[in-house]
Amino acid sequence: MLKTLEALGLIDGSGKPTHSLRNLLAHSRGSPEFQAQTRKVLEHTYPYLFTGSINLKTATTQQVQNAFRAQDVSGSTVSKCIAFFLSAGKTAGVEISKYVRTGRIASRNFLTGCLMKILTISAQCGLTPQASEAPIPLVAISSGPSRHSL
Numbered sequence: 001m002l003k004t005l006e007a008l009g010l011i012d013g014s015g016k017p018t019h020s021l022r023n024l025l026a027h028s029r030g031s032p033e034f035q036a037q038t039r040k041v042l043e044h045t046y047p048y049l050f051t052g053s054i055n056l057k058t059a060t061t062q063q064v065q066n067a068f069r070a071q072d073v074s075g076s077t078v079s080k081c082i083a084f085f086l087s088a089g090k091t092a093g094v095e096i097s098k099y100v101r102t103g104r105i106a107s108r109n110f111l112t113g114c115l116m117k118i119l120t121i122s123a124q125c126g127l128t129p130q131a132s133e134a135p136i137p138l139v140a141i142s143s144g145p146s147r148h149s150l
Contacts (some may be wrong), residue, residue: 008045020044039092046085056089059097 005011010021020041027033043050048071050056054063061082068078083102090096 008041010041035091035093038088039094042085042088042092042094049085056094056096056100058099060099061101064100 002011002015005021006013008020009018010024011017020037023037024034024041027037048067049064054067064082064085065078068081073081079102082100086096086100086102088094
């Protein structure tokens with residue numbers, strides 16, 4: 001989970017929360033501000049999907065797969081990346097073609113579950129937009145069973 005948080009730019013290499021995480025925590029889930037902050041995280045994490053190389057509104061699964069493969073993603077990880085991006089995009093209000101699919105029915109709420117776990121753990125660790133620069137405790141991230149791992 002820590003590598004996912006770091007890849008999304010929500011924590012730095014030493015585990016300290018970034019401004020992106022603080023910005024997410026500053027807004028209520030489902031609010032337009034939360035949606036906008038989630039979109040910023042996606043645009044930062046997946047710039048190759050937002051630079052115009054493909055049109056997400058009309059893209060096909062193959063086009064999105066190729067975009068991930070061009071980033072050296074391979075095998076079943078491509079489907080997992082697409083599932084995560086589809087769920088994240090929905091949360092962020094990104095318009096994505098109905099022709100982009102993963103074949104995984106459970107992917108619809110994948111990001112919602114992961115993001116809610118991240119926000120819950122952050123709150124349990126006392127992280128707020130005004131919280132200190134202390135790293136997120138590894139024990140908080142790794143405790144408890146998880147249905148999905150990123």
